[in-house]
Amino acid sequence: MRPTLSIPPFKYSGEIIAPASKSVLQRAIAIASLQPRKTIITGYTPSNDVEAALEIASRIGASWEINDRELQIIGTKNVDLETIEINCGEAGLSTRMFAPIVATLSRQCSISGEGSLLYRPLPGIIDALEQLGTRVKSNNEKLPIFTEGKAQAQNISIDGSHSSQLLTGLLIALSHQPLKTKISVSNLKSIPYAQMTLDLLQEFGIHIENREFKEFVIPPFNPSLTQDIHIHAEGDWSGAAFHVVGAAISGKVKLLGLDINSSQADMQIIHAIDKAGARWSWNQEEKSITVEKNQLNAFEFDATHCPDLFPPLAVLAANCKGTSVIHGTHRLTHKESNRALTIQEELSRLDIAVELENNTMKIHGFPVHSGSISSRNDHRIAMMGATFAAVSKAPIIIEKPSAVQKSYPSFFNDIEPMFSNISN
Numbered sequence: 001m002r003p004t005l006s007i008p009p010f011k012y013s014g015e016i017i018a019p020a021s022k023s024v025l026q027r028a029i030a031i032a033s034l035q036p037r038k039t040i041i042t043g044y045t046p047s048n049d050v051e052a053a054l055e056i057a058s059r060i061g062a063s064w065e066i067n068d069r070e071l072q073i074i075g076t077k078n079v080d081l082e083t084i085e086i087n088c089g090e091a092g093l094s095t096r097m098f099a100p101i102v103a104t105l106s107r108q109c110s111i112s113g114e115g116s117l118l119y120r121p122l123p124g125i126i127d128a129l130e131q132l133g134t135r136v137k138s139n140n141e142k143l144p145i146f147t148e149g150k151a152q153a154q155n156i157s158i159d160g161s162h163s164s165q166l167l168t169g170l171l172i173a174l175s176h177q178p179l180k181t182k183i184s185v186s187n188l189k190s191i192p193y194a195q196m197t198l199d200l201l202q203e204f205g206i207h208i209e210n211r212e213f214k215e216f217v218i219p220p221f222n223p224s225l226t227q228d229i230h231i232h233a234e235g236d237w238s239g240a241a242f243h244v245v246g247a248a249i250s251g252k253v254k255l256l257g258l259d260i261n262s263s264q265a266d267m268q269i270i271h272a273i274d275k276a277g278a279r280w281s282w283n284q285e286e287k288s289i290t291v292e293k294n295q296l297n298a299f300e301f302d303a304t305h306c307p308d309l310f311p312p313l314a315v316l317a318a319n320c321k322g323t324s325v326i327h328g329t330h331r332l333t334h335k336e337s338n339r340a341l342t343i344q345e346e347l348s349r350l351d352i353a354v355e356l357e358n359n360t361m362k363i364h365g366f367p368v369h370s371g372s373i374s375s376r377n378d379h380r381i382a383m384m385g386a387t388f389a390a391v392s393k394a395p396i397i398i399e400k401p402s403a404v405q406k407s408y409p410s411f412f413n414d415i416e417p418m419f420s421n422i423s424n
């Protein structure tokens with residue numbers, strides 16, 4: 001992809017099929033790799049994070065093949081490795097999820113990553129791995145991480161205030177061990193993501209007792225289950241959130257492939273556009289959601305447990321009458337960029353004022369004419385910039401647009417058919 005991409009003014013119209021959720025796919029790949037049976041995952045679409053998870057699955061010893069939108073994985077049995085090296089690409093989830101998994105499979109582990117992931121602190125991982133009995137070296141709590149000594153299944157306590165992703169990894173790792181264990185978690189954030197992990201483990205026949213997201217009781221693994229598992233990777237509400245907002249501010253769109261009963265945190269985007277006054281409807285027969293433009297007014301929203309919604313919420317807020325207030329900015333410091341600051345600085349290039357105070361972002365609605373946005377190699381910032389072109393008078397230039405490969409490689413292709421509809 002070129003270093004910049006010019007998105008002409010356009011208006012949302014027609015239909016888009018949502019890509020698969022990378023959160024669902026990375027989890028399903030991790031669990032399937034640890035199961036001595038075949039898992040068939042439908043709805044597959046590629047992205048860099050998911051491909052990093054597949055590469056790690058191969059390192060663990062799982063085999064897999066992709067036919068069109070179907071991914072089949074044959075997992076491993078009794079893995080006992082001397083050493084393993086994994087590269088998590090730029091995926092925060094794969095790093096925090098696979099770290100405890102590989103530590104239970106191998107006496108020595110080397111965990112590395114690329115790009116923005118090298119700058120993201122991973123608080124809690126080292127302490128958790130040490131609690132499980134490994135010796136850990138890291139680059140000041142960042143990648144690369146090296147472990148020595150196989151992690152042993154035992155009860156563990158973690159701090160959940162920075163991220164839910166380590167909990168996801170521990171739930172998956174410990175539920176594939178022969179002993180009953182317990183995880184205690186304090187101050188868990190991104191709670192729906194932990195629920196998604198529990199739901200997926202349940203689909204594999206693993207029931208974890210959840211005591212109000214503070215304590216999780218994990219049964220010993222039952223390796224005698226051999227029946228094939230069928231999983232559907234539902235459409236991604238996180239990527240679709242940009243289209244939901246794009247339609248709410250400019251026109252109308254029908255989105256297919258999403259589940260209105262999803263456990264995905266970012267389905268909350270519907271409540272946000274609803275609060276702002278947009279029109280939307282769900283068609284149960286077709287399983288589609290249609291979102292339509294309306295007069296939009298400032299809204300207040302708490303995104304503490306759905307932090308990835310900040311970039312699309314920023315577009316929504318900038319197009320509402322009045323000042324919108326979004327809570328939960330503390331959750332954004334260690335994403336692919338320092339996202340609250342990135343949103344503030346990049347929106348100032350479009351003359352949109354964003355105030356950051358304590359844990360809150362305030363955005364003043366203001367018409368957008370034209371301008372440039374740098375993704376800073378953060379996929380959600382690239383998509384945020386492009387969505388502004390749905391209301392701009394002249395093109396929006398996206399610097400470093402290839403960031404979208406991380407979660408939604410077809411994002412620009414999906415909006416391109418609308419470019420002949422000039423918005424204003």
Ligand SMILES: O=C(O)C1=C[C@@H](OP(=O)(O)O)[C@@H](O)[C@H](O)C1
Nearest residue numbers: 023093162163164165190193308
């Ligand atoms: O488990 C997941 O799939 C994710 C959890 C969230 O991270 P945190 O738990 O670190 O907030 C989210 O921001 C990330 O994009 C995906």
Ligand SMILES: C=C(OP(=O)(O)O)C(=O)O
Nearest residue numbers: 090091092093308335336
């Ligand atoms: C923060 C994100 O993902 P991860 O932490 O898995 O890299 C994201 O997709 O916005």
